[in-house]
Amino acid sequence: MEFDEVVRRRRMVRTYDPDRPVPPEIIDKLLKHALRAPSAGFSQGWGFLVLQTPEDRDLYWSVTSSGGEADSWLQRMRTAPLIIVAMSNKSVYLDRYAQPDKGWADRAESHWPVPYWDIDTGFAALLMHLTAVNEDLGSLFFGLPPGKIEAFRGAFGVPEQFMPIGVLTVGYQAPDKRSPSLRRGHRPVDEVVHHGRWAATPPAG
């Protein structure tokens, strides 16, 4: 598919055909593209947990749900045949930038204006999300509740230094409900894009 078409079609999908698994070669491609994401200092401080069997997916939903959500979007999400949890590893970045070519031997976090470990792992997640569109699949990127992260790590044997920054459900789209958040509409371009100075108006023409 043309790149512009992928961007145009991209949307978050919350309901899937539960009887149609994601073909293995597409799972491979999703992951291959994730690993092509850029990362600061080529740190690649990330990890991806891939859940395909009904047992593994049930385990994921049971340890991360907070109950009382029977009728919520999370119920529809359980139709997804594939779950990929994207995790960032800050310590890999601190180690990488303590090396001589970077020179932050103190491993201080104050060198980092924002957590590039989370942003880079987000890049990988977005590349998977776009790749799904390109393969005529749908996907949703969403976060884990903070109170469920320890239980998630325990259930799947994830080391403590890995922080799940988000989850991608992937599958063939079934009739879906539009997210009510979208009714809010896009912010006006002039509110978000600034030319030359924050307060300046866009150039004429």
Next chain:
Amino acid sequence: MEFDEVVRRRRMVRTYDPDRPVPPEIIDKLLKHALRAPSAGFSQGWGFLVLQTPEDRDLYWSVTSSGGEADSWLQRMRTAPLIIVAMSNKSVYLDRYAQPDKGWADRAESHWPVPYWDIDTGFAALLMHLTAVNEDLGSLFFGLPPGKIEAFRGAFGVPEQFMPIGVLTVGYQAPDKRSPSLRRGHRPVDEVVHHGRWAATPPAG
């Protein structure tokens, strides 16, 4: 260009043809695609500062450079005809999730396992980076030094609630040097991708 080809060609570019500006319609497309990035609760808590004139670009480099970098990659970066600074606004997310449909009226940051304002703004930056590839342009995503953020805000009139999560330089590529970080190579897939359980081996076949 096909989506797969964009992913394959994507790389960070640090040297540009200084005499070839980015056409206005491509700048519009970069920004249009940035604003199509997904965001938690459709918050769209971001802002983009676009710098095109030599004066504005010089101002950017002068307020953000830390000196002593005359021979560094930053010198080559000054050949870029276009700079877009991507900024996240946490307060927009806290406000959005204090609304009744989300219910975090206390605006507490503890609800957020990771800073989705930074990750979402990163999504927008990656979409611009990929769009540049699709338009036969090159770009680099890089961070501002934490010690220069106040000076940057002051020079361009950026309100304090906007945090520059990174900068995209864009232009037509000139003969470039490969980043030395790339010699480190990709991490082995089995180190990064885990199936079913963290310690599990990939399924056979």
